[in-house]
Amino acid sequence: MTAERILILGGVRSGKSRLAERLARGRGWPVTYLATATPGEDAEMRARIAVHRGRRPADWALIEEPLYLASALRAATGPECCVLVECLTLWLANLLWAGDERLLERELAELRALLPDLPGQVIFVGNETNQGIIPVDALARRYCDLAGELHQDIARHCQRALLCVAGLPLVLKGPPLAGMEGE
Amino acid sequence: MTAERILILGGVRSGKSRLAERLARGRGWPVTYLATATPGEDAEMRARIAVHRGRRPADWALIEEPLYLASALRAATGPECCVLVECLTLWLANLLWAGDERLLERELAELRALLPDLPGQVIFVGNETNQGIIPVDALARRYCDLAGELHQDIARHCQRALLCVAGLPLVLKGPPLAGMEGE
Amino acid sequence: MTAERILILGGVRSGKSRLAERLARGRGWPVTYLATATPGEDAEMRARIAVHRGRRPADWALIEEPLYLASALRAATGPECCVLVECLTLWLANLLWAGDERLLERELAELRALLPDLPGQVIFVGNETNQGIIPVDALARRYCDLAGELHQDIARHCQRALLCVAGLPLVLKGPPLAGMEGE
Numbered sequence: 449m450t451a452e453r454i455l456i457l458g459g460v461r462s463g464k465s466r467l468a469e470r471l472a473r474g475r476g477w478p479v480t481y482l483a484t485a486t487p488g489e490d491a492e493m494r495a496r497i498a499v500h501r502g503r504r505p506a507d508w509a510l511i512e513e514p515l516y517l518a519s520a521l522r523a524a525t526g527p528e529c530c531v532l533v534e535c536l537t538l539w540l541a542n543l544l545w546a547g548d549e550r551l552l553e554r555e556l557a558e559l560r561a562l563l564p565d566l567p568g569q570v571i572f573v574g575n576e577t578n579q580g581i582i583p584v585d586a587l588a589r590r591y592c593d594l595a596g597e598l599h600q601d602i603a604r605h606c607q608r609a610l611l612c613v614a615g616l617p618l619v620l621k622g623p624p625l626a627g628m629e630g631e
Numbered sequence: 632m633t634a635e636r637i638l639i640l641g642g643v644r645s646g647k648s649r650l651a652e653r654l655a656r657g658r659g660w661p662v663t664y665l666a667t668a669t670p671g672e673d674a675e676m677r678a679r680i681a682v683h684r685g686r687r688p689a690d691w692a693l694i695e696e697p698l699y700l701a702s703a704l705r706a707a708t709g710p711e712c713c714v715l716v717e718c719l720t721l722w723l724a725n726l727l728w729a730g731d732e733r734l735l736e737r738e739l740a741e742l743r744a745l746l747p748d749l750p751g752q753v754i755f756v757g758n759e760t761n762q763g764i765i766p767v768d769a770l771a772r773r774y775c776d777l778a779g780e781l782h783q784d785i786a787r788h789c790q791r792a793l794l795c796v797a798g799l800p801l802v803l804k805g806p807p808l809a810g811m812e813g814e
Numbered sequence: 815m816t817a818e819r820i821l822i823l824g825g826v827r828s829g830k831s832r833l834a835e836r837l838a839r840g841r842g843w844p845v846t847y848l849a850t851a852t853p854g855e856d857a858e859m860r861a862r863i864a865v866h867r868g869r870r871p872a873d874w875a876l877i878e879e880p881l882y883l884a885s886a887l888r889a890a891t892g893p894e895c896c897v898l899v900e901c902l903t904l905w906l907a908n909l910l911w912a913g914d915e916r917l918l919e920r921e922l923a924e925l926r927a928l929l930p931d932l933p934g935q936v937i938f939v940g941n942e943t944n945q946g947i948i949p950v951d952a953l954a955r956r957y958c959d960l961a962g963e964l965h966q967d968i969a970r971h972c973q974r975a976l977l978c979v980a981g982l983p984l985v986l987k988g989p990p991l992a993g994m995e996g997e
Contacts, residue, residue: 457979459762578763578826579946580762580947582943589858592825596825603982609982611979611984613782614792615783642944643948643962644965644966645962675952763943797969797975798965801986
């Protein structure tokens with residue numbers, strides 16, 4: 449049927465991942481979990497990834513892609529398929545850390561070009577990081593600028609956008625969510 | 632009657648305390664103010680506490696408990712009583728600063744166990760600190776993780792959850808608030 | 815007709831400026847853009863200002879006033895005129911950096927006194943900076959306190975208050991916005 453793109457934003461431990469997983473399961477289509485985190489060397493990151501993994505149904509496909517998100521999305525999406533992208537802002541941070549300005553701009557442009565035509569259900573999860581004090585660090589400010597613009601671009605092409613606070617969704621765009629309270 | 636648990640989140644100077652005080656007064660029950668701040672040595676904290684004190688009705692009971700929140704709640708709550716807890720996130724910070732991992736985990740577990748059965752009206756005030764840039768400092772990241780999880784746990788057992796911005800409540804959970812604008 | 819005061823808050827790159835510009839254009843009155851930023855020496859600030867300038871209609875009047883906001887508002891506002899103030903929190907930061915405590919207090923008091931009687935349409939844009947981790951730096955904490963109180967004061971005298979996230983407005987106060995999605 450029609451495509452259904454959803455943006456779920458939220459601060460640290462706001463319940464955004466759980467909400468994304470619930471919406472993915474609720475659709476009833478086969479799910480591909482597109483992870484932009486890669487375990488790597490960092491113990492804290494490995495622990496966070498392990499928690500997410502433990503919670504996901506065993507029949508979900510997993511793709512790990514820290515940099516080339518547009519290509520991965522092109523390959524993974526399809527009619528009557530669900531792709532859950534977690535998370536947008538980590539992907540952006542990966543691109544910034546890679547330190548290749550042309551790669552960064554090309555990847556952002558490719559994702560933007562792809563957005564309007566993505567088929568099936570695509571759920572984007574992103575960190576809301578821009579409602580605190582403006583960072584002193586120039587790279588962090590750059591990150592905030594790019595993250596804010598990215599979230600606007602994605603929201604524009606989503607049928608639904610939500611902001612999670614304390615595990616509860618505020619509707620930014622689209623119809624109210626039913627049955628999301630008290631779970 | 633039935634219990635009424637309310638979570639009020641908000642950033643710095645977002646009007647969350649005033650809203651909590653208004654909801655406590657509105658109920659018409661005797662109120663116990665359960666403060667997790669203690670004046671101590673810090674001049675800024677003493678000044679903040681003095682402002683809150685000056686605003687509260689003289690007939691409210693006061694309990695100061697920086698660490699053992701579950702015990703204090705068990706003692707202070709009751710049918711047709713209101714307890715206003717201010718604030719959750721300072722209590723969490725107190726526990727983290729105490730540096731005793733077993734105390735921290737025991738207190739969090741006790742509060743979680745107590746939540747579903749708290750009688751009367753209980754209003755929890757917490758700082759929303761998790762929508763800014765992820766802190767570089769590991770202890771601050773730990774604090775954010777714990778605060779986010781705590782707010783989710785509390786919200787799950789509340790009939791009402793609100794996020795204050797510019798003195799105005801966004802309803803995260805429960806019925807709309809009447810008569811809260813323009814005060 | 816009746817005065818219409820609007821507060822638009824939002825984090826970094828949340829779409830708050832675009833929304834403010836859209837609301838100003840939508841009213842159909844002559845618009846004065848009251849900028850609290852001045853280009854000065856800083857390349858990043860100059861670039862941000864240039865982006866905003868390039869987006870604004872050529873027939874909007876421009877006033878640049880980094881410190882004396884109340885006087886500038888008194889001069890610029892009028893019946894069937896629109897004044898767009900961008901932004902409140904930069905004005906506050908300018909006052910704090912000026913380092914003159916009496917100037918700061920006088921300016922805040924003057925703005926507060928002026929608010930209830932401002933004629934025409936006045937749109938205030940402010941940064942939401944208070945939902946991140948509490949800053950370690952004392953000046954940054956002072957800034958957050960003042961910004962939070964200022965936003966509350968302004969919201970109290972506005973008919974409409976909005977929080978922008980990912981380019982989408984959450985209604986804090988006033989009627990829903992029509993036709994703001996998907997633009």
